[in-house]
Amino acid sequence: MGDLLTLHFWFNYYYIPLSGRAKIILLVLALILVVGMIVMFFLKKKNDLYSKLRRSLFNFFLTNTIISIFLAFFIYEEVPFFSSHFWFLLVLIEMIIWLWVLCKNFLKFPDIKKRIAAQKNFNKYLPK
Numbered sequence: 001m002g003d004l005l006t007l008h009f010w011f012n013y014y015y016i017p018l019s020g021r022a023k024i025i026l027l028v029l030a031l032i033l034v035v036g037m038i039v040m041f042f043l044k045k046k047n048d049l050y051s052k053l054r055r056s057l058f059n060f061f062l063t064n065t066i067i068s069i070f071l072a073f074f075i076y077e078e079v080p081f082f083s084s085h086f087w088f089l090l091v092l093i094e095m096i097i098w099l100w101v102l103c104k105n106f107l108k109f110p111d112i113k114k115r116i117a118a119q120k121n122f123n124k125y126l127p128k
Helices: 020-043 051-077 086-106 109-123
Strands: none
Touching (some): 051 086
């Protein structure tokens, strides 16, 4: 566990094998991504206020599933550069930024709902 805090572990060019616990964590993360992708695939067909957010979540899950498959392949084949641990840091940073943007978009929905309700209230007084 002490190796996780060293620069040599994260930025070493050659592959340092992961422990069994780390492989299980990566497997669970990949499984979560696949399940999320499947759920969003079936939910993205609904057309409502949240449809754009669901499509974005589907793209998030699909992209990160493909990236995790490539990383798992390179780790399995022990390709020196592409199985380095700094790729995990880059993917983690990418996921955090993408989720932050998605959360920021999700927090806009109460304002959008209020605006839609106000527009409906205004439209009921207009002649048809």
